[in-house]
Amino acid sequence: MVTVNRNYLKLPGSYLFSTIGKKVNAYQSENPDKKIIRLGIGDVTQPLAPAIIESLHEGVEEMAHAETFHGYAPDLGYEFLRSAISRNDYQARGCDISEDEIFVSDGAKSDSGNIQEIFGIDNKVAVCDPVYPVYVDTNVMAGRSGEYNPGRENFDGIIYMPCREENGFLPEFPSEVPDLIYLCFPNNPTGSAITKDELQKWVDYANQNGSVIIYDAAYEAYISEENIPHSIYECDGAKTCAIELKSFSKNAGFTGVRLGYTVVPKALERDGVKLHSLWARRHGTKFNGAPYIVQKAGAAVYSEAGKAQLKEQVAYYMRNAKVIYEGLSEAGFSVSGGVNAPYIWLKTPDRMTSWEFFDYLLEKVNVVGTPGSGFGAHGEGYFRLTAFGTYENTVEAIERMKKM
Numbered sequence: 001m002v003t004v005n006r007n008y009l010k011l012p013g014s015y016l017f018s019t020i021g022k023k024v025n026a027y028q029s030e031n032p033d034k035k036i037i038r039l040g041i042g043d044v045t046q047p048l049a050p051a052i053i054e055s056l057h058e059g060v061e062e063m064a065h066a067e068t069f070h071g072y073a074p075d076l077g078y079e080f081l082r083s084a085i086s087r088n089d090y091q092a093r094g095c096d097i098s099e100d101e102i103f104v105s106d107g108a109k110s111d112s113g114n115i116q117e118i119f120g121i122d123n124k125v126a127v128c129d130p131v132y133p134v135y136v137d138t139n140v141m142a143g144r145s146g147e148y149n150p151g152r153e154n155f156d157g158i159i160y161m162p163c164r165e166e167n168g169f170l171p172e173f174p175s176e177v178p179d180l181i182y183l184c185f186p187n188n189p190t191g192s193a194i195t196k197d198e199l200q201k202w203v204d205y206a207n208q209n210g211s212v213i214i215y216d217a218a219y220e221a222y223i224s225e226e227n228i229p230h231s232i233y234e235c236d237g238a239k240t241c242a243i244e245l246k247s248f249s250k251n252a253g254f255t256g257v258r259l260g261y262t263v264v265p266k267a268l269e270r271d272g273v274k275l276h277s278l279w280a281r282r283h284g285t286k287f288n289g290a291p292y293i294v295q296k297a298g299a300a301v302y303s304e305a306g307k308a309q310l311k312e313q314v315a316y317y318m319r320n321a322k323v324i325y326e327g328l329s330e331a332g333f334s335v336s337g338g339v340n341a342p343y344i345w346l347k348t349p350d351r352m353t354s355w356e357f358f359d360y361l362l363e364k365v366n367v368v369g370t371p372g373s374g375f376g377a378h379g380e381g382y383f384r385l386t387a388f389g390t391y392e393n394t395v396e397a398i399e400r401m402k403k404m
């Protein structure tokens with residue numbers, strides 16, 4: 001008789017974005033004349049930069065001719081892309097990461113979901129609360145959790161590290177030492193960033209306790225302040241305790257193109273095994289490489305023209321972040337984030353729950369955001385707005401919110 005992976009049944013319905021969609025659609029059909037502005041979903045809106053489009057076209061043209069056609073890509077990614085990553089994202093920042101420690105993939109969501117496979121099922125997992133849900137759900141699916149508690153809105157057997165206002169929305173060391181620690185900075189959903197000194201403490205903690213940090217740096221390109229690390233490998237000793245995940249989605253608009261990479265340093269060993277060899281094996285067996293055309297486009301991210309164009313694109317979104325942050329601060333909201341990340345995290349006024357504020361905002365000013373409670377129990381009473389809209393819509397949304 002076939003049985004199913006019953007761990008999947010532990011997952012409560014993923015209601016967040018579907019509930020948002022339903023509420024927005026219902027409101028719009030009852031109020032067809034209202035212009036709803038969406039600052040909810042974490043997807044980019046600007047088109048791909050010209051340097052990337054040019055590179056994509058070249059890749060397509062190469063595929064049309066036998067002499068330049070490319071079939072299966074090398075498992076770990078093309079050398080031209082891995083060397084561009086290692087030079088630009090690491091060596092230029094003083095991080096000693098070589099190209100054979102880089103694994104090119106189809107994005108950071110897959111990598112952040114798949115990386116847990118190389119670890120034993122009995123590892124204790126720690127996540128921030130609120131959190132990007134992929135880290136938790138994939139460990140639940142694998143069987144690294146107990147049951148879901150509807151009352152506490154979390155899973156037994158997972159260590160939650162509350163990220164509260166009084167700590168700048170950074171986690172504290174948990175009372176029980178975890179094996180796997182997921183960190184994401186700059187953070188989705190809170191928009192908080194971690195300084196190099198603070199991140200160094202986590203690296204030291206992981207090395208002392210034999211833990212592994214899985215560091216999601218998807219928003220690295222949005223860092224504007226000096227003392228914020230762009231990579232965990234800027235910290236001493238990170239090569240013996242950290243895996244880093246990167247994406248081309250948020251810095252270069254690849255959300256619909258799909259490209260990312262994972263760094264597993266060769267010096268990282270646990271349980272007598274190099275994690276690099278396990279991830280290489282996993283990649284080789286289960287993944288047949290990101291498309292040549294896409295990797296070629298990815299290399300354009302590191303060209304001089306690409307760098308200049310993407311700097312402008314990030315600046316465009318960060319101008320929106322500033323509009324949101326400053327506008328809402330003036331209007332008396334308690335806001336954070338938005339300086340090193342394209343997310344603004346605001347406290348709901350008048351002790352409204354996250355969902356009450358969602359409804360209020362939708363109905364009063366026709367603006368859509370994301371309820372903080374959708375990211376974890378400690379997101380309750382908070383609300384996420386993204387800087388990924390157009391400038392005009394962002395300005396209008398904030399003008400409306402100021403008049404509420």
Ligand SMILES: *Cc1c(COP(=O)(O)O)cnc(C)c1O
Nearest residue numbers: 107108109132188218247249260
């Ligand atoms: C958007 C995002 C990613 C990137 O996902 P891709 O699969 O590369 O598009 C990864 N982590 C976090 C926290 C994100 O918000």
